[in-house]
Amino acid sequence: MDNVQIHGREITIKGIAAAPGIAVGPSYTYSKQIIRAEMKPIEAAEVSSEIERLRGAVARSQKELEKIVAFAQEKLDPDDTKILEAQIMILDDAILMGTIEKRIAAELRNAEFVVFDEISKYKRLMLSAPDEYMHERAHDVDDVMNRIIRNIQDQKLVSKLEGEAVIVSETLTPADTIIFSRNKILGYATDTGGVTSHAAILSRSLKIPAVVGLRNVTRLVHPGDTLALDGYSGVVTINPTEETLQTLQRKAKRFREFEERLADIVGLAAETADHRHIELSANVEFDEELSFARQQGAAGVGLFRTEGQLFGRTGYPTEEELYATYRSATDVIFPNTVIFRVFDVGGDKIAPGSFHENNPFLGWRGIRVLLDRPDLFQTQLRAILRASDRKTVRIMLPMVSTVQEIRLAREALRTAMAELARRGVPHDSGIALGVMVETPAAALMAEEMASEVDFLSIGTNDLTQYIMAVDRDNLAVAPLYQQFNPAVLRAIKMIIDAGHRKACWVGMCGEMAGDPLATVMLVGLGLDEFSVIPSVLPEIKKIIRTVKFKEAKRVADRALGMSSEAEIREYLSSVIKNQIPELPLDM
Amino acid sequence: MLTRTVTIQNRAGLHTRPAAAIVKTAARFQAEFTIIKDEFEINGKSIIGVMTLAAERGSTLELRFDGPDEEQAATAVVELFERGFDEE
Numbered sequence: 001m002d003n004v005q006i007h008g009r010e011i012t013i014k015g016i017a018a019a020p021g022i023a024v025g026p027s028y029t030y031s032k033q034i035i036r037a038e039m040k041p042i043e044a045a046e047v048s049s050e051i052e053r054l055r056g057a058v059a060r061s062q063k064e065l066e067k068i069v070a071f072a073q074e075k076l077d078p079d080d081t082k083i084l085e086a087q088i089m090i091l092d093d094a095i096l097m098g099t100i101e102k103r104i105a106a107e108l109r110n111a112e113f114v115v116f117d118e119i120s121k122y123k124r125l126m127l128s129a130p131d132e133y134m135h136e137r138a139h140d141v142d143d144v145m146n147r148i149i150r151n152i153q154d155q156k157l158v159s160k161l162e163g164e165a166v167i168v169s170e171t172l173t174p175a176d177t178i179i180f181s182r183n184k185i186l187g188y189a190t191d192t193g194g195v196t197s198h199a200a201i202l203s204r205s206l207k208i209p210a211v212v213g214l215r216n217v218t219r220l221v222h223p224g225d226t227l228a229l230d231g232y233s234g235v236v237t238i239n240p241t242e243e244t245l246q247t248l249q250r251k252a253k254r255f256r257e258f259e260e261r262l263a264d265i266v267g268l269a270a271e272t273a274d275h276r277h278i279e280l281s282a283n284v285e286f287d288e289e290l291s292f293a294r295q296q297g298a299a300g301v302g303l304f305r306t307e308g309q310l311f312g313r314t315g316y317p318t319e320e321e322l323y324a325t326y327r328s329a330t331d332v333i334f335p336n337t338v339i340f341r342v343f344d345v346g347g348d349k350i351a352p353g354s355f356h357e358n359n360p361f362l363g364w365r366g367i368r369v370l371l372d373r374p375d376l377f378q379t380q381l382r383a384i385l386r387a388s389d390r391k392t393v394r395i396m397l398p399m400v401s402t403v404q405e406i407r408l409a410r411e412a413l414r415t416a417m418a419e420l421a422r423r424g425v426p427h428d429s430g431i432a433l434g435v436m437v438e439t440p441a442a443a444l445m446a447e448e449m450a451s452e453v454d455f456l457s458i459g460t461n462d463l464t465q466y467i468m469a470v471d472r473d474n475l476a477v478a479p480l481y482q483q484f485n486p487a488v489l490r491a492i493k494m495i496i497d498a499g500h501r502k503a504c505w506v507g508m509c510g511e512m513a514g515d516p517l518a519t520v521m522l523v524g525l526g527l528d529e530f531s532v533i534p535s536v537l538p539e540i541k542k543i544i545r546t547v548k549f550k551e552a553k554r555v556a557d558r559a560l561g562m563s564s565e566a567e568i569r570e571y572l573s574s575v576i577k578n579q580i581p582e583l584p585l586d587m
Numbered sequence: 588m589l590t591r592t593v594t595i596q597n598r599a600g601l602h603t604r605p606a607a608a609i610v611k612t613a614a615r616f617q618a619e620f621t622i623i624k625d626e627f628e629i630n631g632k633s634i635i636g637v638m639t640l641a642a643e644r645g646s647t648l649e650l651r652f653d654g655p656d657e658e659q660a661a662t663a664v665v666e667l668f669e670r671g672f673d674e675e
Binding site for chain 2: 086089090092093094095096099119122125126137141320321324
């Protein structure tokens with residue numbers, strides 16, 4: 001339990017921040033185990049009444065779900081309600097219901113047990129799949145099953161919940177999330193789940209703070225405990241001390257005031273006070289994040305991570321499969337731009353299990369892998385090219401360290417275009433190609449690289465790691481992982497200047513782009529595009545709109561003249577406090 | 588009885604539409620339709636079953652059709668797989 005800290009009565013648990021906001025209130029533990037389906041034999045004469053109970057329960061379940069969907073459609077993006085489709089379709093499954101009825105008659109067992117036994121089979125199959133999406137589907141199946149059983153037992157829909165509460169649960173299904181949101185829900189804390197779980201996506205849409213992946217919160221919290229939930233940092237505190245509460249309440253107040261001011265910023269342009277336009281886009285990995293990015297006012301997608309589709313499967317995805325994913329992203333974002341970063345994986349994801357590298361970060365990664373695996377690269381390039389037809393799409397190459405790699409990638413792109421032309425498939429033949437600058441070699445050769453491509457995008461995470469020669473997951477050296485080290489900042493300046501000399505726009509898609517401390521300096525360095533996680537978009541835009549380009553340049557000059565990270569951080573935080581006193585910096 | 592072999596090509600399991608398309612197509616025919624994968628046999632006219640099978644993408648499935656219109660049913664279902672479930 002290395003994510004738990006205990007100080008007297010106060011217990012702090014670290015999880016994953018899934019939806020921003022701060023909630024303090026009594027806990028309400030929502031347990032799914034209350035639904036029990038014991039096996040009871042029935043008489044042959046009872047079969048028809050047992051089947052009637054089943055049918056009545058299914059009909060009631062359908063009504064419940066229809067209500068939830070109607071409510072959700074009012075309150076949410078229509079796209080978000082599709083999450084509930086699966087459950088409604090299962091209730092309509094004539095074969096499943098027929099099998100359950102036949103089993104009741106043949107085995108002379110009670111309806112709830114047969115429902116439990118039959119549907120559990122499918123749930124087990126889904127849970128055994130090596131795929132997180134299927135695990136989420138298993139929750140849907142579980143939810144439908146519990147709903148039917150509860151209705152057979154004629155129990156009322158949850159909530160004994162009265163007044164306001166922070167919901168604690170092992171897991172939440174989308175339907176739970178929505179039902180609870182009709183009550184006075186302050187926040188959600190769950191043992192399982194990641195930021196991409198459907199419940200997390202829904203809580204963001206509903207603007208209810210949530211922390212997921214807490215692993216053991218249901219075991220540590222007792223009825224009546226007060227919970228303080230911090231959806232910005234992903235921390236839950238049980239029985240918080242007065243001091244903790246005050247700190248959190250101050251933080252909540254700062255964020256609330258700040259967010260109120262941010263609400264009207266979503267529709268405004270990302271430009272400095274003296275009207276220098278900045279492209280502000282989002283980093284996205286899953287389709288579900290696209291609508292959230294749009295709501296947050298993203299101009300486009302500056303980094304679409306594609307490698308997720310390679311994991312948890314046997315064999316490579318087909319061109320059709322990739323195309324379907326890319327097309328749905330470009331459809332949502334059009335007329336704005338989507339930048340697809342081609343598969344950025346280590347060799348271990350591509351080669352057979354025996355493949356081993358002593359030093360994977362210095363090994364077979366990114367473009368190096370793709371140039372060695374032309375079949376995979378061609379398949380992906382064709383899929384992206386097809387998605388570019390009548391849309392604005394760009395391609396970005398990861399882990400480039402030589403100009404030659406760009407030339408080979410360009411050649412591969414031409415081959416893919418020729419194949420599509422031969423097939424008569426439309427695509428954007430003038431598609432923009434760019435390089436993600438994340439190796440010191442690419443930084444040093446940025447000007448030569450810029451003359452070969454249409455744009456550069458700085459990947460600060462890897463760039464910092466390689467410039468500082470530090471693996472940030474290695475605790476012994478982690479303090480040396482300094483994004484604001486002068487060496488890193490000088491590399492960034494070098495890359496931006498080199499790009500501009502070759503009339504190439506320069507963006508940034510690493511973590512630094514979304515760090516409010518860096519914004520003024522980066523604007524001053526002349527960065528053309530910021531690509532950030534959707535949740536910080538309004539905040540970064542607010543900073544951009546507050547500063548003047550002229551002042552930002554002075555800030556950048558001064559920061560670049562400093563010789564230690566500590567000095568630079570201190571200076572930049574005084575700048576931002578001066579510019580936007582209300583900004584709740586989380587330091 | 589007819590048997591066919593297909594490979595799941597789309598990002599199945601992610602969304603329910605491919606499963607719904609299979610079930611809807613199969614329902615147009617009288618023939619019984621079974622999908623076999625490893626030791627599992629699933630009724631191809633059941634949405635929950637088909638959703639489960641979609642778990643492993645890129646895997647190969649055996650389709651079995653049995654009934655008076657098995658020929659037509661096989662053609663329609665296999666074609667649906669080959670078209671990638673009309674997802675474009």
